Amino acid sequence: MDFLFVFLLGLAIGSFINCAVYRVYTEQSMRGTSFCPHCRHSLFAKDLVPxxxxxxxxxxxxxxxxxxxVQYPLVELAVGLVFLSSYLFIVPALSLATLFYLFFVLSLLSFVFVYDLKYYIIPDFAVFSLIGIALLYRFFHFFTEGDVNNLLYPVFSALGAFVFFFLIFYLSKGKGMGFGDVKYVIFMGLFLGFPEIIVGLFLSFSLGAIIGLILLTLKKKGMKSEIPFGPFLITGTILSYFFGDFLVDWYFSFII
Ligand SMILES: [Zn+2]
Known part of the structure; x- marks a missing residue:
């Protein structure tokens, strides 16, 4: 039953994210009933079932x-599946606090993913909330468990990723990536720690290159038109969070 509950929770959050993307972009308050953006007719519960x-x-x-x-059902289904698979994959290993933290982060990441893909910008409130919650979580763990490495490694990962991305941003004069991405990797370092941050960035750049080449071949995007980098960073973050240890072990098994 709990699996079904987690999946339904993901669907509901996906539905909320669709609404939030629209309302943040059109600068409307999150309060008030939903309505059809075309005819402005109010929508009722029967119209809003994910x-x-x-x-x-x-x-x-x-x-x-x-x-x-089709964005509406796709986002709902995707968030439902992300919630369900993270729950199936990690629940035995996690405390309840970490589970809530993870679901909160996944919700915000899904929002940023859709928003950046659609509008080519990462809203500040979202990226600062991500940085804030990741930092809080690291401090919480430090104070309850006392292992200073679990605080220092993520902080230095965040600083390192920030400097690296700021340099790319500065040297490419903002053409390589947006400043939203530079802020985002601060969260990425805090959330993933070391060495998972390296795995996450490596996966993001690899995915970006592969998808970029595919789109270029299909001529969907010209050389000059931009592909937002945020969705690749987010995919890299989630993959590294779940498979980072495994990938690092696998990689070193070749070297040693
Ligand atoms: Zn309508």
Missing amino acids: LLSWVFLFGRCRYCKEKIS
Whole structure:
């Protein structure tokens, strides 16, 4: 039952993220009822059931029949699956506090992923919340467990990643990546620590290069048009969080 609950929680958070992306971009308050952005008709519970409403309405608004973007069910399903797989994968090893922390981080990361992909910017409130919560979590662990390395390694990972990205940003005059990415890697270092930060960045750049080449071949994006880097950084972060140890061990098994 708990698996189903976690999946449904992910679906609901995915639905909330869709709404948040729209409202943050249009600078509306998060309060007030949902409405169709096309006909402004208020939406009710039956219109807002994650996945199912979109499917049973055949991807159209119940009131004006305008198409509803496939982004809505896709984001809901993706966040549901991310929650479910992290729960299945890590729950035996985690305390309840860490589980809440992880789900909070995953929710914010999903929001940034969609927002950056759509609008090519990482909102400051999101990246600063991520940095804040990761720092709090590291301090919390330091004070409860007392191992200073669990604080120092992440802090130095964050500083190192920040300096590295700032240099790329500075030398490429902002063409290589946005300043949002430079701020994001501070979180990435705090969240992943060392050596997972290296694995995470390596995966992000590799993914970016592969997807960039595929898009270029398909001529979806010209050489000059930008591909947001945030979604690659986020994918690298999540993969490294779950598989970082494993990848490091695997890599060193070749060397030693
Ligand atoms: Zn409508």
